[in-house]
Amino acid sequence: MFAWLPENVSTYGGDIDAIFKLIYYVVGVWFVATQVFLVYCLIRFRRRSGNQRSKYLPGNTASQAAWVLIPCALVLVLDLWIDFRGADVWAKVKLSRPTPNLIVRVTGKQFNWIVTYPGPDGKFGTADDKKIDNDLHVPVNQVVRVLLTGEDVIHSFYLPHLRLKQDVVPGREIPAWFEATKTGKYEIPCAELCGFGHSGMKGFLYVHSEADFKAWVRTQWPSAG
Amino acid sequence: MIRWQLAYPETEIPLFGRPIGPDEYNAFVTMHGTIMVFFVAMPLLVAAMGNFLIPLMIGARDMAFPRLNMMSVWVLAVASLVLLASFFVEAGPAAAGWTGYPPLSARIEYTGVEYGLDLWILALALEFASFLMGGINFLVTPINLRTRGMSLFRLPLIVWMIMGASILFLLSVGPLIAGAVFLLLDRNLGTSFFLAEGGGDPLLWQHLFWFFGHPEVYVILLPAAGAMMEIISTFSRKTIFGYKSIIYAVMIAGVLSFLVWAHHQFISGLDPRLAMPFSITTILISVPFAFIIFSMLATMWGGSIWLTTPMWFAVGGLSVFIFGGVTGIFNGSAPVDIYIHDTYFVVAHFHSTLFSTVFLGGFAALYYWYPKMFGRMMNEFWGKVHFWGTYIFFLLVFVPMHLLGVGGMMRRIADPSKYEFVKELLPMNEFITVAAIGLLLIQAPFVFNFLGSMFVGKKASENPWDATTLEWTTPSPPPHGNWPGAIPAVHRPPYEYAVPGVSEEWLPQSRPEGAAS
Amino acid sequence: MNAGSASTPDAVEPSPVPAAKLGIWWFLASEVMVFGGALVSFILLRLVGPGWSEDLAHNSVALGSINTLILITSSFTIVEVLSAQKRGDEKKFRSFMGITIVLGLLFLVIKGVEYSAHFSEGLFPDKGLFWAFYFGLTGLHALHVLAGIVANASLLVVVSRPGGFARYSHRAEMNGLYWHFVDVVWIFLFPLLYLG
Amino acid sequence: MAAGEAHGPSNVIIWVYLVVLAILSVFVSSVFPAPADTIAVFALAIAKAVLVLLYFMHLRVEKIFIHSLFFIPLLLVVVLYVGLMPDIMRSMY
Ligand code: HEA
Ligand code: HEA
Ligand code: CUA
């Protein structure tokens, strides 16, 4: 099943996949156990002759109820385990705000991602800002903060290979971050229904090596050297 | 059901004559979700079962408010017509998803849909009104009109479940009604409750919707689960394991269901500090459900299982529900949901839960109570063909769908071939489509069986399944007023099968003490 | 209600609450959620909003207060209907019910006067969030008042028929409960939309 | 039934209370300074609602079952408020 996951190229992607696997194995065991039990009952207790009598088990004594309550207690413990492991990962991805090496703004608009770079001065709203449609260029192994804003309806900024998804809500500026670990070209689909152009609303994420990224910056802002 | 065709992007669709455009695709998905949830699941599981079974099972001549009941049926009919009409208005029906998130749904220019979406809101509002009336009936009737001896803890579980569903519905729908009014105003009077420009907040709708939305899925689940319980007990020839505890477990799940709604919004711009509390409540809800499922399994343990068609459907439904339930845990874990939210993994999750309840549970109920409704038996052979076909095709459709989700494929996209990483999944999509067509075709035996048995089916006796609850003490179909003579009084809990020291294998609720041996 | 052709009345388990009353309370429970959801939305958006005291100033506290008094009084008159019903006093029943209906109509008329004043000032629901909520909430409430008036009026009609009092007058309690609830909603809308 | 009514204050008295409270709240809102007036007005509104509920709607003499039909939804409204607050108040974004 995990062979179906797209290759992970972010620092925290592995953590998310690990929780995914944890849950998979925990519930997998329960799933198999319950199904096997079910099938076993169907076979073992199938009515073979007309006058086969069943047991009388109303489940109202402590010893009978224990058959159900003990597994339930186990489920409770496993639930909490999943929760606590998950909480750490959630905090890492969504709550922490590591200091970024690059800040960009991405604006969702029917049906494009508008990527705004602050330019060499590092500030938005100045003359050297640069807007690019649908292409997001970032350096590898660097923390990138993406400020997500929306102009019309809700979109969802989705980086499947980086295990990142964040809805883009008009009226809010939502910061998200990632650190890519591998160079390459990845897709940025929109994951929230946003109208007839939703299917096909996508951009590309270019993860460059340090040198390539510098070169790209030079082509964009030649004057800044 | 038709919209699945889009696994073959941009190709002509047989029987439709041309490819579907993306806006039409969105409309189809929206209407599919709306119709299935609000106009198939709710009427079938809650309204139909509630109206037919509650009076029969509690020993009443009719519902507490027959006139209110008629009204709710009529309002529902009008609601369906309104929704249907929206297919024919200019610019098509609603296309903002069955969740209707604004701002997309709040302004005409965003979707291009004109009155279609207003009609959609109106249809939902009427539907809610209908179920408010119905729900009040389903609550008052079992509380006030039980026959002599039928104490609350002697009610069959399905009656409890329908009551539970009604309570959940009544207490959760209010905020959404308010939200629907606001949305209508946003669309038609230019207000901006849900638009950031005017000071409103798009997230507000999501909260109002899901505050209702999550309890709503249990509104669908509970009656179906109740039907499965009846059937499993009857055909295992065994009393329910932990009758009272199941009721308590449902109450706990019901309370929790009001505390989990934001699990649909983990990445929606929700305050991220809220995610973990909601994630914890969500995952904790598996404990009461595990309890219920284990109790069902314990009910089968040591039984004398009689494998009729309804039993197959009930057991199959239980099996699939476990599957859908455990995939809910993945969604419920906030970090994992970052990746799988709005992918086909979620689609697969909710079809596993909904299909197992609405269709498998619904079919189980239909096959089980068909003799009571129409006075004739359905054909067992074709029933089993129908079950195995449905079950296997279901698995073929929806198990691979999880893999699509793991592969990252988004939901509600009209054309998956537009994405590189999704393109690789196309063969799987084709496979699923073929299986879905199979799933549709295999319903044919059911339709024929259902209609045909009305005329040629074997005549059903009062109690073809040797069951214990009250509805089996009256002729099939029940006459006007439900019992020809006096209403039987009740002398014991439901599900008294194979009681030690009693020679009969089963003791109907109505049989007086002592009259037994 | 007691359908069925059976000659002997069916024995029923005793219930603590009569069916109609139970039904109306379930209904009110869901209504609490409707207005609860709407008011929660309003209060929260109000708290983040820029402050609407300017908009608020357009509302006439005098008219709002009069309407509050009207509703309170009508709540009082409908309880009198109920006690008239318990005493079996048909005349009082009818006259108090009549007063209640008239008060309800008066409330709507004043509301209408306020609305038209707003419209003539150019204040429509799309003139900002406050007005959206103002019209949304009072509109929803007014619809409830209207429904209550219709319910009260139809009760008055059926009760006035010969023999109607004995058959239908017990419904006054349900009408009353509903009417009081609508009053309670207004008790909160008034400070929120006029004073707060 | 009628039992509760014989005791307790009569409907007219409750009505007088309500009128007084209503007038008081208008008065309070116009003289008290900013935060105090809101608090006072809402305290008065709650007092009025409680009067109506207890006496006119007879909650005073009803069973707990009926009470719960009123207070459980109220509790849920509070839950809704708490769940919505962080978002709508934008304490994070
Ligand atoms: C009948 C309908 C139904 C039911 C019963 C459920 C049950 C559950 N659902 Fe599901 N759900 C939907 C219908 C349903 N759901 C729908 C329609 C949507 C999508 C809406 C949309 O966006 O369009 C959805 C979406 C949805 C999401 C949002 C996903 C997203 O959009 O990103 C989440 C997230 O938490 C979730 C979780 C759960 C959980 C935890 C349960 C639990 O109740 C499941 C509990 C059951 C079990 C867990 C199985 C039994 C237990 C055991 C066998 C013991 C072993 C278990 C453990 C050790 C954990 N569901
Ligand atoms: C009860 C709910 C329910 C049911 C049963 C189904 C059944 C099916 N659904 Fe659907 N579906 C939803 C609820 C449901 N769905 C919802 C809520 C959405 C989300 C919408 C949104 O995103 O807004 C969705 C979305 C959805 C998608 C995602 C679209 C997208 O995101 O782009 C897909 C894609 O494959 C799909 C496919 C199917 C298929 C193949 C079936 C098959 O299982 C269908 C098989 C059908 C039958 C077998 C019919 C049998 C019936 C009879 C023969 C009649 C019997 C008559 C009587 C009993 C009187 N559904
Ligand atoms: Cu933008 Cu979907």
Ligand SMILES: [Cu+2]
């Ligand atoms: Cu949910």
